[in-house]
Amino acid sequence: MTGFTLGFGGALFVLAAMLLVSAFRIFREYERGVVFMLGRFWKVKGPGLVIIIPLVQQVVRVDLRTVVFDVPPQDVITRDNVSVNVSAVVYFRVVTPDKAVIQVEQYIEATSQLAQTTLRAVLGKHELDELLAERERLNLDIQKVLDAQTDAWGIKVSTVEIKNVDLRESMVSAIAKQAEAERERRAKVIHAEGELQAAEKLLQAAQILATQPQAMQLRYLQTLSNIAGEKSSTIVFPIPMELVDDWLRRRDKPPA
Template sequence: MITILYIAMIVLLIVAASLRVLQEYERGVMFTLGRFTGVKGPGLILVIPWIQKIQKMDLRTVVLDVPSQDVISHDNVSVRVNAVVYYRVIDPEKAVIQVEDFSTATSQLAQTTLRSVLGGHELDEMLAEREKLNHDIQQILDKQTDTWGIKISNVEIKHIDLDESMIRAIAKQAEAERQRRAKVINSKGELEASQNLLEAANILAQNPQALQLRYLQTLNDISGDKTNTIVFPFSSDLGKLLVPPKS
C-alpha cells in the first residue's frame, strides 16, 4: 500500500513538473532532445521532463531607452543624442534560435545606427527634420532585426544636447536671419510704395485738373496747423478752375 502511494506521489510530481501555463501574451519555444519542435501557447502546455525544454517569449511591445550617444554631424558639430525604440517579438522561433540575446543585440544595433544616421546629416537637419530622421532610423533597424524575428514599430529621438558655445552661435545666427528678413520686407515695401507713387504721378501728369484738386486737398490738410506759416504755390490754372467762367 505504501509503495503504491509513493508511486502515485512520484507520478503526481512528474505531471505537475510537466505542466506549464502560458499567458495570452506569451509563447513557448519547444525543444525536444535539443531540436526545435514548435511554438506552443497560450494556455496549458505539457512538457516531458528531461526530454523537452520550453523557453518562454514575451510578445508585448518593449520600450528600449537608447543611452546618450556622442555624434559628430556632417558639418563637424559635436552633439549628444539619446532616443527611445519601441519593438516586439513577432517570431519567437527566430528570436531564440537566430540570436543569443535579442534584447542586447537590438540595443547595440540601435546605438550604432543612431550614430551612423545622424552623423550623415548637418546640425540644422537634426534640429529641423527630426521626424524624417526617426523614420530613417526605424526603417534601417526594422530591416536588420527582421532576421531575429523582431519588429521595430517606432523610433523617437528625445534630446539633442549642444554645447553652450554652439547654443550662442545658433542664437546669433537666428538673430541675423531675422534681421535679414526684416530688411527684405522693408525693401519690398519701399519698392511697392515707389511703384504706387510712380503710378499716381503718371495719372496726375495726364490730367492737370486732378493735379489742381490734389493741391486743394493738400491745402485743406495743412490748414489745421496754425503753428507755421506755409507758402504754397498758386497757379493760374487753379484760379481758372476755382472761378467759374462768365456766361
Template sequence: MYIPYIVIAAIVLILLFNFFHVLREYERAVVFTLGRFWKVKGPGLIIIVPLIQQIVRVQLRTVVMDIPPQDVISRDNVSVRVNAVVYFRVIDAERAVIQVEDYFAAVNQLAQTTLRSVLGQHELDEMLAERTKLNTDIQKILDEHTEAWGIKIGMVEIKQIDLNESMIRAIAQQAEAERGRRAKVIHADGELQASQKLAEAAKILAQEPQALQLRYLQTLSNIGEEKNTTIVFPIPIDFISTFIKK
C-alpha cells in the same frame, strides 16, 4: 516509515507542476525536445513532458526601449548628444529564440550604432529641422537588420538633441542675423513697391492737372482738421497758373 512516500509524492507534484503550463494571450512557448526545436505553442494551457522537453517563454507585446545618450559628430563637425526611444515587438518567437542569443540586448546595441551612423551623415541643421525624416531612416535600417531575428521595429523617435553652451550661443547669433537679413529684405521690398506706386501716381497726375489740384485741396483739408494755430504750406506754380489762365 512514511518518508519515502512523502518524497515520491513531492517528486510527482513537481513533475505535474512542470507538466502543465499556462501561457497568457501575449505569450508564446518555444518548445525544444531533447535540444531540438519542436514547435511554438500557446496561448492557454500547454502540456510539456518534463526532462524531455524544455520551453522558452517569449512575449509578443510591444517593447519600449530607451537608447542611452550617444555622442554624435555631425557632418559639419558639431558634437552633440542624442538619445532616442525604440518601439519593437517579436513577430516570430522561433527566430527570436534561435537566431539571436538575447534579442533585447541585440536590438539595443544595433539601435545605438545605427543612431550614431545615420545622424553622423547629416549636418546639425538637418538634425534639428528634419527629425521626422531621420526617425524614418533609422527605423527602416533597424527593421531590415532585425527581420532575421523575428523582430519588427514599429517606430523610432529621437527624444532630445543636446548642444553645448557655445553652440547654443552660435545658433542664437545665427538666428538673429537671419532675422535681421529678412527684415532688411522686407523693408527693401516695401520701398520698391512704394516707389513703383508713386511713379504710377505721378504719371497719372501729370496727365490730369485737375487731379493734381484735387489732391492738393484734399491735403489742405486734412491739415485743416488738425488743431494747429499756424499752418505753412507751399502753393504749386501749376495750381496758381490754372487760376491765372481762368
C-alpha cells in the same frame, strides 16, 4: 522488506506526480512557448494550456508585447562637424518567437546595442540644421534601418523617437547669433520689398495725375487742407499753377 517496498513505491508515485504536474504549462495571451525536443527546435506553442514532456522537451517563454527602452545619450558628430549629444526611445516587439530565441542571445540587449550604433551612424550623415528641423524624417530613417537589421531575429521595430538633442553652450550661442542675423536679413528684405511696392504705386499715381491736370490741382488743394489742419506756425501761400507755368515759359523764351 515489505516496508522498504512500500516506501520505494511511494517515492516513485510522488516522483511521477511531480513530473505529471510539471508537464502542464499555462501561457498567457501575450506569451508563446518555444519548445525544444532533445535540444532541437520542435514548435511554438501557446497561448493556453500546453503539455511539455518532462526530461525530453524544454520550453522557453517569449513575451510578444511591445518593449520600450531608452537609448542612452550618444555622442554624434554631424556631417558639418558639430558634436551633439542625442538620446532616443525605441519601440519594438517579437513577431517570430523561434527566431528571437534561436538566432540571437538576449534579443532585448542585442536590439538596444544595435539601436545605439544605428543612431550614431544615421545621424552622422546629416547636418545639424536637419537634425533640429527634420526629426520626423530622421526618426523614420532610423526605424527603417533598425527594422531591416532586426528582421532576421524575428523582431519588428515599430517606432523610433529622438528625445533630446543637447548642444554645447558655445554652439547654442552661435545658433542664436545665426537666428538673429537671419531675422535681420528678412527684415531688410521686407523693407526693401515695401519700398519697391511704394515706388511702383507712386509711379502709377504720377502717371494718372499727369493725364488729368485737374487731378493735380485737387491733390494740391488737399495737401494745403492737411497742412492747415496741423497746429504749426507754418504759413502757406497758394500760387496758381498757371502763373508758374507762364513764368517758366517766359524764362525759357529767348530774348528778341
